[in-house]
Amino acid sequence: MLGEFREFIARGNVIDLAVGVIIGGAFATITGSLTEDLIMPVVGWIFGGVDFSSMFILLGNVPDGVAATDYAALKKAGVAMIGYGAFITAVINFLILAWIIFLLVRTVNNVVRKAPDAPAGPTEVDLLAEIRDELRKK
Template identity: 40%
Template sequence: MVNEFKQFIMKGNVVDLAVAVIIGGAFGKIVTSLVNDILMPVIGFLLGRINFTNLKIVITEATDGVPEAAIRYGAFIQSIVDFLIISLAIFFMLKVLIRFRTKKEEEPPTPEVVPPEPSKQEILLTEIRDILKFR
């Protein structure tokens, strides 16, 4: 049973998946930082100095020890931008990978089709036809 588990773990698919999850997590952090720290401040500035993290609809104000209840739609907008950038990056990465994987394989040259040898009857009929042409 231990050997079976070891074989399962060492299969290429499991190792590839583990590497993809680790790289994906790191990539997600990079994109989140890009969106939160670079893109959203620029977009907020262009839209009239809006800070998206502060955009919210307050349902109930904070009172003695009870935090406010609010719908934080600014954070939601940032998450959408995060998602769109990650999706776009993955789309382009997959397009590149697909191009490398599916190199156009040159089709093997098709052998020339050689017509079969004519039968004796066909040869005789051809000779007769040729004789009649010259008369």
């Protein structure tokens, strides 16, 4: 069983998958920063200075000592609420990530399609006929 596992891990596609997951995690961090630090502030500015990350609907009671407008503190305190601003940010983050992956796959497909094919050499029949003709000459 250990040998089978070692063989499974040693396959190229498993290692490629692991590398893809690691790079994907790092890429998700980059797109998260792009969304939260660059795009959402611009979107908020367009909508009159709205900070989407702190938009929520309060469902439960606010404990003493916690501001009713502080999303992070309310979340930390475990207050029931719907954080639709964080959801909007996550959807925009997903759309950006999906768009970038689409462009990447599209580019790779175009490069693969445009790659020059290896020049077609003679077929086996042609080679055998050539050998036969050379042998007949001798």
